[in-house]
Amino acid sequence: MHSDLRVTFRLQAPNAQKVQLVPGGNDNGLGSGPFEMTKDEKGFWTVTTPPAVPGFHYYWFSVDGLAVNDPNTYTFFGWNKECSGIDIPDPQGDFYQVKDVPHGDLRSRWYYSKTTQSWRHIIVYTPPDYDANPKGRYPVLYLQHGSGESERSWAEQGRVNFILDNLIAAKKARPMIVVLENGMVASKPGAAPGAGGRRNEAFAEVVIQDLIPYIDGAFRTLPDRMNRAIAGLSMGAGQALQIGLSNLDKFAYIGAFSGGGIRNFDLNTSYNGVFRDPAAFNKRVRVLWFGAGSAEAARMTAVKESVEAMNKAGIKAVWFESPGTSHEWQTWRRSLHDFAPRLFQR
Amino acid sequence: MHSDLRVTFRLQAPNAQKVQLVPGGNDNGLGSGPFEMTKDEKGFWTVTTPPAVPGFHYYWFSVDGLAVNDPNTYTFFGWNKECSGIDIPDPQGDFYQVKDVPHGDLRSRWYYSKTTQSWRHIIVYTPPDYDANPKGRYPVLYLQHGSGESERSWAEQGRVNFILDNLIAAKKARPMIVVLENGMVASKPGAAPGAGGRRNEAFAEVVIQDLIPYIDGAFRTLPDRMNRAIAGLSMGAGQALQIGLSNLDKFAYIGAFSGGGIRNFDLNTSYNGVFRDPAAFNKRVRVLWFGAGSAEAARMTAVKESVEAMNKAGIKAVWFESPGTSHEWQTWRRSLHDFAPRLFQR
Numbered sequence: 001m002h003s004d005l006r007v008t009f010r011l012q013a014p015n016a017q018k019v020q021l022v023p024g025g026n027d028n029g030l031g032s033g034p035f036e037m038t039k040d041e042k043g044f045w046t047v048t049t050p051p052a053v054p055g056f057h058y059y060w061f062s063v064d065g066l067a068v069n070d071p072n073t074y075t076f077f078g079w080n081k082e083c084s085g086i087d088i089p090d091p092q093g094d095f096y097q098v099k100d101v102p103h104g105d106l107r108s109r110w111y112y113s114k115t116t117q118s119w120r121h122i123i124v125y126t127p128p129d130y131d132a133n134p135k136g137r138y139p140v141l142y143l144q145h146g147s148g149e150s151e152r153s154w155a156e157q158g159r160v161n162f163i164l165d166n167l168i169a170a171k172k173a174r175p176m177i178v179v180l181e182n183g184m185v186a187s188k189p190g191a192a193p194g195a196g197g198r199r200n201e202a203f204a205e206v207v208i209q210d211l212i213p214y215i216d217g218a219f220r221t222l223p224d225r226m227n228r229a230i231a232g233l234s235m236g237a238g239q240a241l242q243i244g245l246s247n248l249d250k251f252a253y254i255g256a257f258s259g260g261g262i263r264n265f266d267l268n269t270s271y272n273g274v275f276r277d278p279a280a281f282n283k284r285v286r287v288l289w290f291g292a293g294s295a296e297a298a299r300m301t302a303v304k305e306s307v308e309a310m311n312k313a314g315i316k317a318v319w320f321e322s323p324g325t326s327h328e329w330q331t332w333r334r335s336l337h338d339f340a341p342r343l344f345q346r
Numbered sequence: 347m348h349s350d351l352r353v354t355f356r357l358q359a360p361n362a363q364k365v366q367l368v369p370g371g372n373d374n375g376l377g378s379g380p381f382e383m384t385k386d387e388k389g390f391w392t393v394t395t396p397p398a399v400p401g402f403h404y405y406w407f408s409v410d411g412l413a414v415n416d417p418n419t420y421t422f423f424g425w426n427k428e429c430s431g432i433d434i435p436d437p438q439g440d441f442y443q444v445k446d447v448p449h450g451d452l453r454s455r456w457y458y459s460k461t462t463q464s465w466r467h468i469i470v471y472t473p474p475d476y477d478a479n480p481k482g483r484y485p486v487l488y489l490q491h492g493s494g495e496s497e498r499s500w501a502e503q504g505r506v507n508f509i510l511d512n513l514i515a516a517k518k519a520r521p522m523i524v525v526l527e528n529g530m531v532a533s534k535p536g537a538a539p540g541a542g543g544r545r546n547e548a549f550a551e552v553v554i555q556d557l558i559p560y561i562d563g564a565f566r567t568l569p570d571r572m573n574r575a576i577a578g579l580s581m582g583a584g585q586a587l588q589i590g591l592s593n594l595d596k597f598a599y600i601g602a603f604s605g606g607g608i609r610n611f612d613l614n615t616s617y618n619g620v621f622r623d624p625a626a627f628n629k630r631v632r633v634l635w636f637g638a639g640s641a642e643a644a645r646m647t648a649v650k651e652s653v654e655a656m657n658k659a660g661i662k663a664v665w666f667e668s669p670g671t672s673h674e675w676q677t678w679r680r681s682l683h684d685f686a687p688r689l690f691q692r
Contacts, residue, residue, distance in 0.1 A: 015410035017361070064361035068414045075421050075428045082421045082428065098456050098465045108452035108501070110444050119444045131566075134480030155454070220477075 005051040005088055011061050011070070014043025020062040021047050024079050027296055027326035029053030029088065034062060053295070054090030055330025056157050058083040076157055080148040085157065094166075096159040096333050101169035102128030106155050109218070113210040115202065116185060122211070123155050124219065127168055127175035137220045139227035139344040140177045142207065143336070144236030146259075151182040157329045163336050173340045179215055181207065183232070183239050204243045212250065229343050231255030231289070233332045245271045248284055253343050255289040257335040258327055261302030265309040278314035287342045291320030293331035318342070351397040351434055357407055357416070360389025366408040367393050370425050373642055373672035375399030375434065380408060399641070400436030401676025402503050404429040422503055426494040431503065440512075442505040442679050447515035448474030452501050455564070459556040461548065462531060468557070469501050470565065473514055473521035483566045485573035485690040486523045488553065489682070490582030492605075497528040503675045509682050519686045525561055527553065529578070529585050550589045558596065575689050577601030577635070579678045591617045594630055599689050601635040603681040604673055607648030611655040624660035633688045637666030639677035664688070 001007050007030065009021050020034035030049050037045035045061075058078045061068045069075055075082035107124045127138060143160065145153035154160040160178055167173035185203040207230075216223040230251050232240040237259030244254035267275050275281055290307045292300035310317040320338050322331040347353050353376065355367050366380035376395050383391035404424045407414045415421055421428035453470045473484060489506065491499035500506040506524055513519035531549040553576075562569040576597050578586040583605030590600035613621050621627055636653045638646035656663040666684050668677040 013410070013412045015363070016412065063409065063412060063414075064359070066359045066362065066409060066414065067417060068409075068412065069428065071413060071427055073428075074423070077420070081417055082415065082419075100458065103456055105451070106454040108454075108507070110449055112446065131477075131480075134477075161454070 001088070002048075005054075006048050007052055007086065007088075008046060008048045009037070009059075009061075009070070010044055010046045011037070011063075012044050013063055016045070016063045018062075018064055019045040021049070022060050022062050022067070024058030024060070024083055025327070027299075027328060028057050028059070029055055029326065029328055029330070030057045030059060030086070037061075052088045053325060053328075053330070054088045054093060055325060055328055055333070056085055056087045057328065058085055060084055077150045077152060078148055078157070090330065095337050096162050096166075098162050099166060099169075101165055103165050104128045104130065104161055104168075106161050111210070111214045111218070113206055115205045115210055120182065120206075121151060122182075123151055123180040124215070125161050125164060125178035125180075126219070127177070128165065129175055130177075130220070137222045138175055138177045140179060140215060140219075140221050140229070141253075141340070141343060142179050142181070142211070142228075142230040144181065144183045144230075144232030144239055146232075146234035146236055147184070150184070151180045154178075154180050158333060158336070160336065163333060164340065167337070167340055174344045176340070176344065177215070177219055177221060179211070181211055183236055200239050200242055203239055204246070207243055208247060208250070225250050225252045226286070227344060229253035229255070229287075231257060231336075231339060232259075233257040233335070234259045234327065241271075245274050248274065252285060253287040253289075254285065255287070255335070255339045256291075256303070257332050257339075258292045258296060258300065259303065260290065261300070262306040263302055265306045267313045267315075275310065275313070275315055282314075282316045287318065287339075288316065289318040289320065289339050289342065291318075291322065291331075291335045291338065293322040293325035293327065295324055295326040296331070299327060347434070348394075351400075352394050353398055353432065353434070354392060354394040355383070355405075355407075355416070356390055356392045357383070357409075358388075358390050359409055362391070362409045364408075364410055365391040367395070368406050368408050368413070370404030370406070370429055371673070373645075373674060374403050374405070375401055375672065375674055375676070376403045376405060376432070383407075398432075398434045399671060399674075399676070400434045400439060401671060401674055401679070402431055402433045403674065404431055406430055423496045423498060424494055424503070436676065441683050442508050442512075444508050445512060445515075447511055449511050450474045450476065450507055450514075452507050457556070457560045457564070459552055461551045461556055466528065466552070467497060468528075469497050469526040470561070471507050471510060471524035471526075472565070473523070474511065475521055476523075476566075480566075483568045484521055484523045486525060486561060486565075486567050486575070487599075487686070487689060488525050488527070488557070488574070488576040488586075490527065490529045490576075490578030490585055492578075492580035492582055493530070496530070497526045500524075500526050504679060504682070506682065509679060510686065513683070513686055520690045522686070522690060523561070523565055523567060525557070527557055529582055546585055546588055549585055550592070553589055554593060554596070571596050571598045572632070573690060575599035575601070575633070577603065577682075577685060578605075579603040579681070580605045580673065587617075591620050594620065598631060599633040599635075600631065601633070601681070601685045602637075602649070603678050603685075604638045604642060604646065605649065606636065607646070608652040609648055611652045613659045621656065621659065621661055628660075628662045633664065633685075634662065635664040635666065635685050635688065637664075637668065637677075637681045637684065639668040639671035639673065641670055641672040642677070645673060
């Protein structure tokens, strides 16, 4: 990584004919590649990108057409596969660094879902004082990843634990439990993950029928709507809105990070008329939050228009914009950092 | 996977000239490859292995000489890099499956090490009743991976949590905390992981000066030698012996899985004479455990000879053999399954 945030990538593949650096997706802060790499006499292929946007970027190499991860990095699940990743430092990125503050746990757990008829792996963040305060009960945020990612994404790419640790230490957010599930639910047991048109409905069943009862039984939660939030990014934003707005007896806080636009927002008909009475809605839904990166504005028109229409109609909806970032994790780290302090305040 | 445990691997790489399936290491239960793959007219390369040994096996492909992971699997850190892995079912493998028993947590934690001058990631297994029993205190097993692996290996490849959950549910092992650290410690701050001749000494400093005090402060442990064990596999077996036998004021149980042979065992001089008085040693060290897979016998001669020499000299040392397995995770899952029930019994 150079001081101007250009990044040089190098891969040894002496027998290859054509090697490219492939950033994951068109919105990638490494640039919109693929970038052609050039070979030296020792068989090393090299390319230097333009200055990169701060934050986490997926990438891989294309070696004679085969997608290959960087052999010298850890990998991260995204794009429905293991991907290499690089994290470009952000001068304002202190909020997601590990610091000398009390740290919560990220707990791997398995629970049985009747809906999917399988054991499911979840990751649960418990706040720093959870163990030392054995009579304490905590509000819960259900926080979802995007399409092609997994329950590990917020823990690894998102750094949810450091963001919460730092906010809690600064008394900017209430100590809370955060639950990470896998939203790529098959439409029926045995089908491929994320397959079929009923994916979001199937995931809603998992959350409402299996996950919430499990969490409220296994952790010391405050098990009521005023202490339960749901949010997600991209595909997960749509899931958060669908699950949240359809279950307002269970959730009072909803966050849609880079997604969840309501096409042709209509006060009377959208989401089965939940918005029809703005005053009642505002009283019931304590936070309705939308956000996106400024560099993904073109993709987020529907979301921003929804928010404007809601606000015009008297629905209190928050709009947040992450400067300079696109459909990537830096937008979502910043989104969580803005969203979490608004939760569970009376 | 075929019913006789042969496994067919397939990779689409139409532009490649030569593709091989590479099992990780000569002791790999997939066979001692590399196995040449053959290409069909659609560009799919295929090979079928001989019947595989039950358990977890690292593998990757060699595509024109470049090591490439299977694009359709999760990856696991081993051989100092991310590797593909396959888990061949074992008819006697029920003990490491997720079952309908109370489950403990695998907790990701970060703590600051003065020795390495860095935040270190650890994974801590807490037993199923840890939360519900807020005054309970628990014994601790420090459990190490092998060379080129990481603190995640026992959680992912080893399934330590399911092995302990099942043993605890059957009342075959005492509820215990298990701590997973990264033994590939640099010989000095800033050096490459695992580099230099002082690796094991540096790791011993981390464990004794930083890790044990942190764990005893952050978790409800029983913080005395009769409630503290250390074990590891391969490189970690050597570390467990070195750290354990040099710190008998801190450990009463030591396990060496597939490693840690003491060359030219001498009652008077080995490990600074710790074995000199067998009766005193047997009283002080409640369990000294060695084991290996029967298929790695040739590599484990030094270990087995050490155990025989110890027993001949009156030192009580356990010898365990995992039938049919080699220097691989199935040996170590079985080793833990034999070792853990022997711990913390009075």
